Structures are given as C-alpha cells and as structure tokens.
Amino acid sequence: MNNQKHDAAGYWRANLRLLITCLVIWFSVSYLFGILLVDTLNQIQIGGFKLGFWFAQQGSIYVFVVLIFFYAWRMNRYDREFDVHED
Amino acid sequence: MDLKTLTYLIVGATFVLYIGIALWSKARSTGEFYIAGKGIHPVVNGMATAADWMSAASFISMAGLIAFLGYGGSVYLLGWTGGYVLLAMLLAPYLRKFGKFTVPEFIGERYYSQTARLVAVICLIFISFTYVAGQMRGVGIVFSRFLEVDIITGLLVGMGIVFVYAVLGGMKGITYTQVAQYVVLIFAYTVPAVFIALQVTGNPIPQLAFGSMVQGETVYLLDKLDGIVTELGFSAYTAGAKSTIDVFMITLALMVGTAGLPHVIVRFFTVPKVRDARASAGWALLFIALLYTTAPAVAALARMNLTETIQAGPVGEATANLAYAERPNWFRTWEKTGLLTFEDKNGDGRIQYYNDTNAEFSATAEANYGWKGNELKVDRDIMVLANPEIAGLPNWVIALVAAGGIAAALSTAAGLLLVISASISHDLVKGMLARDISERHELMVGRIAAAAAILVAGYLGYNPPGFVAQVVAFAFGLAAASLFPVILMGIFSKTMNREGAIAGMLVGLVFTMSYIIYFKGVFIEPLAENLPENWLFGISPEGIGSIGMVLNFIVAWIVSRMTTPPPEHIQHLVEDIRIPKGASGATH
Numbered sequence: 001m002n003n004q005k006h007d008a009a010g011y012w013r014a015n016l017r018l019l020i021t022c023l024v025i026w027f028s029v030s031y032l033f034g035i036l037l038v039d040t041l042n043q044i045q046i047g048g049f050k051l052g053f054w055f056a057q058q059g060s061i062y063v064f065v066v067l068i069f070f071y072a073w074r075m076n077r078y079d080r081e082f083d084v085h086e087d
Numbered sequence: 088m089d090l091k092t093l094t095y096l097i098v099g100a101t102f103v104l105y106i107g108i109a110l111w112s113k114a115r116s117t118g119e120f121y122i123a124g125k126g127i128h129p130v131v132n133g134m135a136t137a138a139d140w141m142s143a144a145s146f147i148s149m150a151g152l153i154a155f156l157g158y159g160g161s162v163y164l165l166g167w168t169g170g171y172v173l174l175a176m177l178l179a180p181y182l183r184k185f186g187k188f189t190v191p192e193f194i195g196e197r198y199y200s201q202t203a204r205l206v207a208v209i210c211l212i213f214i215s216f217t218y219v220a221g222q223m224r225g226v227g228i229v230f231s232r233f234l235e236v237d238i239i240t241g242l243l244v245g246m247g248i249v250f251v252y253a254v255l256g257g258m259k260g261i262t263y264t265q266v267a268q269y270v271v272l273i274f275a276y277t278v279p280a281v282f283i284a285l286q287v288t289g290n291p292i293p294q295l296a297f298g299s300m301v302q303g304e305t306v307y308l309l310d311k312l313d314g315i316v317t318e319l320g321f322s323a324y325t326a327g328a329k330s331t332i333d334v335f336m337i338t339l340a341l342m343v344g345t346a347g348l349p350h351v352i353v354r355f356f357t358v359p360k361v362r363d364a365r366a367s368a369g370w371a372l373l374f375i376a377l378l379y380t381t382a383p384a385v386a387a388l389a390r391m392n393l394t395e396t397i398q399a400g401p402v403g404e405a406t407a408n409l410a411y412a413e414r415p416n417w418f419r420t421w422e423k424t425g426l427l428t429f430e431d432k433n434g435d436g437r438i439q440y441y442n443d444t445n446a447e448f449s450a451t452a453e454a455n456y457g458w459k460g461n462e463l464k465v466d467r468d469i470m471v472l473a474n475p476e477i478a479g480l481p482n483w484v485i486a487l488v489a490a491g492g493i494a495a496a497l498s499t500a501a502g503l504l505l506v507i508s509a510s511i512s513h514d515l516v517k518g519m520l521a522r523d524i525s526e527r528h529e530l531m532v533g534r535i536a537a538a539a540a541i542l543v544a545g546y547l548g549y550n551p552p553g554f555v556a557q558v559v560a561f562a563f564g565l566a567a568a569s570l571f572p573v574i575l576m577g578i579f580s581k582t583m584n585r586e587g588a589i590a591g592m593l594v595g596l597v598f599t600m601s602y603i604i605y606f607k608g609v610f611i612e613p614l615a616e617n618l619p620e621n622w623l624f625g626i627s628p629e630g631i632g633s634i635g636m637v638l639n640f641i642v643a644w645i646v647s648r649m650t651t652p653p654p655e656h657i658q659h660l661v662e663d664i665r666i667p668k669g670a671s672g673a674t675h
Contacts, residue, residue, distance in 0.1 A: 008666050015665075026172045030165045038158075042325065044600050048298035048307030053325045054398050055160035056292060057153075057383040061168045061376050068175045068369035075180075076362050084666040086360050 011082035015075065022071050030060040094233050094486040101490045102248055104267055107258045109252030117530050120212050120257030127262055127323040133370025135262045136354045138269035138498035140167075140345075140371070141378060142218075142223025145281040146272060146495035151243045151467030153386035154393075157316075158163055158327030160386065162334055166563075167339025168372060168379050171586075173346040175368030178571075181578045188356070189506070190349045190570065191514045197577040199657055200585040201519060203298045206592050208514050210569045212507060214237025216547065219503040220538075232424055232472070233489035239549060246496060246545045253501045253508075258357060260499045268494035275491025278484055280381050283388050288479055294385035313390050318402045319394070320448030324387065326549035330619065336630030343636055344563030347571030350502040353509070355376045358551035361667035378491075389470040390669045392477055395462065397440040403456045408437040413577075417476035426466035433459040447629045450651040484635040504544060509535035535625040561603055564628075568595035568635025576643060578665070581658045582644060586650040591643030599635035603628045 033041055034056035041052030049058075079085035088096075097242055114120040127135070136185060145167070154162030195204025223242060230241025252260040277293070283298035288308060301308050313323045322328045329337075345351065354371075355364045396415065400407030411429060421427040430436055435457070443449050443461040452458040472492075475484045512533035515523055524532070569592045576591075578581040604615040608629045615621045617628065626634065663669070 008662065010161055012665055016307055022172070022176060026169065031171050031335060034161060034165060035331060035338065046298075046302065048309050050309070050325055051308070053158055053161075054298070056158060057164055058163055058297075058380055061380055063374050064168055064172050064383065065372050067172055067370065069366070071176055072362065072365035075365055079362065079667055085669045086362070086667050086670050 007082045008084060013086050014078050014082070018071065018074055018078070022067050025063065025067060029055055030064045034060050079082060088259040088482070090482045091235065091483060093351075093482050094489050097483070097486040098234070098490045098493060100315060100461065101267075101271055101494065103608055105264045106251050108263045108267060109256045112256050112260045112263050112647040114255070114257035114259045117188070117526050117533065119259045119512075119532050120530055121216050121505075121513060122353070123257075123259040123262050125357075125359055127357040129358050129367035130352060130370050132262070132358050132367045133372075134269045134374050135265035136351065136367070136371035137374035137378075138265040138272065138494070139261075139502035139618070140351055140375060140499070141272065141355055141495055142499040143222055143229070143492060143496035145378065145382075146276065147225065147229070147402055147468050147471055150382045150385040150389065151406055151470035154390040154470045156327060157324035157390075158312040159329045159334070160383070161327075162290060162329075162337045162385060163320055164379055164503040166338045167345060168375060169338070169342040170345025170351075171344065171368050171372040171375070174355070174634070175365055175372075178346060178352060178362040178578070179368055180361045180667070181664045182352060182574070183355055183358065184361050184667060184670050185671060186356075189509050190352055190574070191510055192406050192518065193517065194465045194570075194573055194577065194588070195514070197468075197660065198573070198583075198585045198588045199656065200589065203573075203589050203592070204514060204518065205584060206589060206596075208510050208572075210565060210592070210596060211510050214348065214565050214570075215350060215503045215507050216506070216543070217498055217562045219507075219544045220547035223494045224504065226500070226526065227548055228494060229489055229492040229496065233486075233492075242545050242548055245493070245500075246541050249497055249501050249504065250538065250541050253504050254534050256506055257533070257537075258353075261498075261505055262357065262494040264501070265498045268498040271372060272375070272491040272498075273485075275295065275494075276378050276471075277381055279478060279480060279488065280385050280388075282480055282484075283392070283474060283478045284384060286389065287388050292443075293381045295390075297384035299388055308387060308391065310385055312394075315394050316390070319398065320445035320452070321442045325654045332625050333619075333627050333630055336626045336633045338565050339629075340630050340632035340636075341563050343567040343630055345566075347376050347566035347574070348562070349510075349566075349570065350499075350506045352574075353354055353506055354502070385474065387472065389477070390473060393465065393470075394440070397438050397571065403452075404443075405435070405437070405456075408439055412436065414438075415477075415618065417473050420476060421469055421473050426469045426472075428464045428535075430462050432462050432463075438458050453590055500542050500544065504537055504540045507540045508533050511536040552628075561600075563636055564599045564603060564632030565596060565631035566634060568639055572636055572639040572643065576640070579659065581661045582599050582647065582652050584650060586642040586649030587645075590646040591639040594642045595639030598638055599632050602631045602635075 038052035042050040044051040118124050143623040149163055186192060190206045191207035195201060227241040227246035228239040229649045230236055231238050252264050280293045281291050284293040286290045287302060288296040288299040289302045290296040299308060299310055300306060309325055311324055317323050333363060355367060358364050358367050397409050398407060399409060439458045440463040441461055475488055512529055517529050517534050573588045573592050605614045607613060619625055
C-alpha cells in the first residue's frame with residue numbers, strides 16, 4: 001500500500017514535469033511566435049511566408065498535433081513505469 | 088443534370104446515410120444514450136469529435152472571416168485548435184477516469200455540492216443553446232441558398248433528421264453519424280480548395296500553395312496580396328489591425344473556452360480507456376487541422392481572386408475597374424442571394440472596391456480618381472460558398488459544398504442537443520428531482536428532453552433573438568470563465584473546496600456576462616460604445632473571458648483558504664482520478 005502510494009506520487013510528479021514542458025512549447029509557438037514576437041519574426045521570410053505569420057496561421061497548429069501525440073505516447077510509458085496502467 | 092437536381096440527389100443521399108446509421112445504432116441503455124457505452128475506438132472518436140466541433144461557422148464563415156481580417160484572423164485558427172492541447176493534457180484523461188456521464192456530475196461530486204452542480208447545469212444550458220441556435224440557422228440558410236426552399240422548410244427537414252438520430256440513437260447514434268458527416272464535410276471543403284490552389288499557384292496542396300508564387304509570375308502570393316490590398320487602402324494582409332493585447336486575450340479566451348465546452352469534453356467520456364482519451368484528442372485535432380490549415384489558404388486565395396476580379400489593373404486608371412455589365416456569372420448568382428451588392432455611387436458603370444474608412448486613401452481616391460465611396464458589399468460567407476463557381480468547377484462540387492455545410496451544422500447541433508438533454512435528464516431529473524427513477528424511465532426522460540431541445544433550437548433558429556449572431560463570444564467567454572477553471576482545479580488541487588468553486592464560478596460568470604452585455608447590449612441597449620477606448624485594458628468583449636478565468640482562479644483560491652478544506656474522501660477521489668489504474672472499461 002505504502003509502495004503504491006509512493007508510486008502514485010512519483011507518477012504525478014513525472015506527469016506534471018512533462019505537462020509543463022509541453023505547455024511551454026504550446027505557449028511559445030502560438031502566443032510567443034505567433035503573437036508577441038510576430039513583427040520580429042516577420043523579418044525572416046521562408047519561401048513565400050513571413051515566419052511570424054506562418055506560425056500564427058499554420059505552424060502552431062502542426063506543433064499542437066505533434067505535441068498531443070507526443071504527450072500521449074510518453075504518458076503511456078509512464079503508466080507502465082509507475083505501474084498505474086489499466087488492464 | 089442541372090445543379091438543383093444534383094444538389095437534391097447528393098444532399099438526399101447523405102440524409103439516407105445518416106438515418107440508416109441511426110437505425111443501426113439505436114441506444115438501449117442510459118450508458119449508450121449518454122456516452123455510447125464507453126465503447127468508441129479513439130480514432131473513430133477523434134473523427135466524431137472533429138465533426139462535433141467544426142460547426143457551420145467553421146465550414147461556411149471562417150475562411151471568409153480570415154480573408155477580410157488577414158493576420159487578425161489568426162485568433163480563430165489558434166484559438167479553435169490550441170484548446171485541444173489543454174483538453175488532452177489537463178482535462179480529458181482525468182474526466183474519463185472519473186467515468187460518469189456529464190460534466191455537471193463531475194463538478195457536483197468533486198465539490199460535494201448540489202449547488203455547484205446546479206450552477207454548472209445553468210452554465211452548460213446557456214452556453215449550448217446560444218451555440219445551437221446558430222447551427223439551426225446555418226442549416227436553414229444552406230437549404231434556402233442551395234435548394235431554393237424557404238428557411239422554415241429547411242429548418243424542419245434539419246430538425247427531423249437530427250430528431251431521428253439524436254433521440255433514437257443518443258450518443259451512440261450521434262457518434263457514428265458524425266463520422267459520416269466528417270467525411271462529407273472534409274471532402275467538400277478540400278476539393279474546391281485544391282482546385283483553386285492549383286489554378287492560382289500551380290501547387291495542388293493548399294497549405295503549400297499559400298506560400299508559393301503566383302502562377303506565371305515571379306512574386307509570392309502573400310507578397311502580391313499585401314501589395315494589392317494596401318494600394319486599395321486596406322491594412323496589409325499579413326499585418327492586421329487589432330492590438331497585440333487584444334489578439335492575445337481573444338486567442339486565450341477561445342482556446343480555454345474550447346477546452347471548457349461541455350459538448351466537446353463529453354466526447355472523451357465515450358472511449359474505453361484513459362490512454363484512449365489522450366490519443367483521441369490527438370486524432371481529433373489532426374482531423375480538425377486538415378480543415379483549419381486549409382482555411383487560411385482558401386482565405387488568401389479567395390481574397391486575391393475577388394480583389395483581382397474587381398481591380399483588374401493599376402489603381403486609379405479608369406478602365407482598370409471591372410465594368411458592372413461585364414461581371415462574371417458567379418457574381419450574378421450571388422447577387423441574387425443578397426450576399427453581394429453593388430451600388431454605383433459615382434455613376435461610371437464600373438465597380439470600385441476599396442477601404443473608404445481609410446481617410447487618407449479616401450481623400451486621394453475622391454480627388455484624383457473620381458471615386459465616391461466603396462461600391463461593393465461582400466458577405467464573408469461567400470468566400471467558401473462561391474468558391475467552386477469562381478474556380479469554374481463542375482456542378483457536383485457545388486452540390487457537395489451544400490452537403491458539407493449541412494453536415495457541419497447538423498453534427499454540431501446534434502452534439503449540443505445531446506449534452507443539453509443529458510444535463511436535464513441526468514443532472515436535474517435523476518440527480519436532483521427524482522433520485523429513485525428507474526433506468527428505463529431516465530432513458531425515456533432523456534429522449535423527451537432531446538426532442539424538446541430540438542424544438543426550442545428550431546424555434547431559435549427560425550426566430551433568432553437579435554443577440555445570437557454577435558454573441559459567439561458569450562459561449563466561449565462563459566465556458567472559459569466558469570466551467571474550465573473549476574474542472575481544472577478539481578483535478579490539480581486537492582484542497583480546492585465547495586465554497587471556493589461556487590464563488591469562483593459565479594464571479595467568473597457574472598463578470599464576463601456583465602462585460603459583454605455592457606458593450607454588446609444583449610437583452611438591453613449597450614451601456615457604452617463598443618470601442619477600444621472604452622474597453623478595460625484595451626480588451627474587447629470577445630477576449631474578456633480570459634480575465635474572467637483569471638478572476639475565477641483568484642477568487643476560488645482566496646475563498647478556499649478562508650473556509651473548511653474538502654472532506655477526506657474527496658481528497659481520495661482526486662488521488663484516484665489522477666492515475667489510470669482501475670478505470671471501468673466499456674459497458675459491453
């Protein structure tokens with residue numbers, strides 16, 4: 001029981017660390033690159049896109065999709081490492 | 088075959104499909120009615136969530152909105168996708184582990200309070216009805232434009248279809264019809280986009296065409312567009328006109344609001360496992376992203392097409408403007424619907440389309456070119472609806488766009504109606520008024536509530552209270568300021584208590600509602616002009632939900648420190664929902 005409890009706490013800490021990392025990226029691509037720093041990044045042109053504009057209308061969305069799948073994949077591994085998985 | 092017959096055929100075929108699915112997937116228990124027996128595969132649920140989420144507004148209006156706002160339209164693209172990251176990481180897996188039927192049920196149990204549950208039900212019903220009225224309106228409009236029947240007939244047909252699959256099939260029926268509707272709508276959206284991209288840039292992939300050079304020229308599409316629109320007095324396409332703080336706050340309110348919308352959250356209750364809830368959010372966003380990354384490309388291409396059609400040569404040269412008598416066919420078609428109107432203010436028989444609210448450019452245009460004001464009014468919806476005609480695509484593509492628009496509206500309407508009926512039959516009737524009601528009776532109450540909700544939604548769609556169109560901000564702002572924070576704190580804080588949650592929800596709700604009513608005048612006349620000078624910190628009513636959310640967190644935290652902590656069993660409940668182990672699986 002005690003061991004189990006310890007595992008649950010460790011699992012939660014690992015989850016929070018992963019979560020914060022993911023949310024920092026989430027914030028950076030959308031709010032930072034797409035909004036707050038958009039004018040600066042727009043100085044850089046890649047192909048026909050100004051970089052800041054591209055993050056706001058395309059790039060962020062791609063990153064969001066990848067982030068969720070990465071989080072889901074990493075959490076599945078934590079579920080097993082800390083022995084809190086279903087079935 | 089003529090367009091009308093084709094449209095009837097294609098739209099009719101999709102209806103037969105939806106009803107067939109409904110009959111095949113009839114719900115037999117409350118578990119199936121509310122959450123499809125927790126038996127939905129995560130990819131299937133992702134697709135259903137995408138259809139549930141993408142409404143008539145996403146399908147018909149969003150690209151047009153972006154076309155006119157340019158960079159400013161990014162708030163919708165970011166706001167309506169970024170919320171899924173929050174859902175996948177902060178809400179969905181834990182609520183799935185909790186494993187009950189509705190969002191208010193979680194709030195009621197976590198905060199050991201029927202009052203909290205009731206406040207949540209009120210928020211949910213208000214949010215969902217605001218939203219569904221717009222969907223029914225969308226169904227009516229698509230019917231009347233493409234099938235040339237009047238709005239009421241269109242509405243009745245739409246209500247009839249939703250009635251069959253929502254009332255009979257419940258969540259199970261809705262899920263499988265939404266999958267079919269997703270396929271119809273994504274096909275209808277991307278086919279015209281691919282052709283237009285190909286025509287303008289020679290690149291068939293809209294996401295890339297958007298950043299390519301214009302066919303036969305050595306200039307990038309976006310650079311050319313920036314040039315043309317600024318010459319006509321508009322702000323540059325890639326720059327936009329809103330202030331940074333407002334863009335930030337609107338994006339945040341839409342993201343958090345998305346994560347707090349009950350009809351979206353509840354979709355994650357339908358998968359068999361906690362890990363499916365995480366993956367399912369990824370699949371949902373992937374399916375959504377197909378449309379959401381195409382939309383800005385459609386927007387830029389359509390703005391370019393429109394501007395170049397009207398302004399065919401250098402600005403200021405008299406013959407550079409399109410002569411009204413020589414307007415293309417799609418122009419004539421959409422004039423009939425009133426979505427496109429021309430008024431020859433300077434009597435030269437040619438169309439001048441420019442930004443006449445730009446004082447400096449206006450003065451030049453009047454003095455040097457003899458222009459007397461902007462002569463063309465363009466409804467933003469036309470950008471998607473007229474696209475196939477502008478690109479000269481065959482009639483079956485136009486018919487497909489009609490079917491896609493209807494699919495988008497119906498799928499969202501059904502999802503909303505289901506959460507409304509579930510919160511009435513499960514939270515109000517079973518949870519508060521008649522606790523000992525049998526499952527069979529509860530299922531019947533659920534069906535009656537769904538039927539009643541359809542009637543109310545149909546009425547609101549036919550007779551929209553003046554505020555529906557302008558208060559999408561309401562649904563998102565309220566979800567962001569009321570439901571999202573209490574659910575989040577319910578999972579991530581063991582010490583958040585009943586008093587804190589109720590106080591937080593009420594403050595968030597009242598603050599956000601008052602601010603919107605103050606400037607937008609819902610139910611009453613606006614008390615102040617909706618102008619940046621009057622706004623708090625320069626934040627528009629669309630973005631104020633972000634501040635409401637922050638207030639909710641602050642008030643809840645302060646109140647919870649001053650009152651009794653939650654009982655021990657609640658702290659155990661929180662510990663339990665944080666780990667996947669022990670989640671009850673599919674009910675059959």
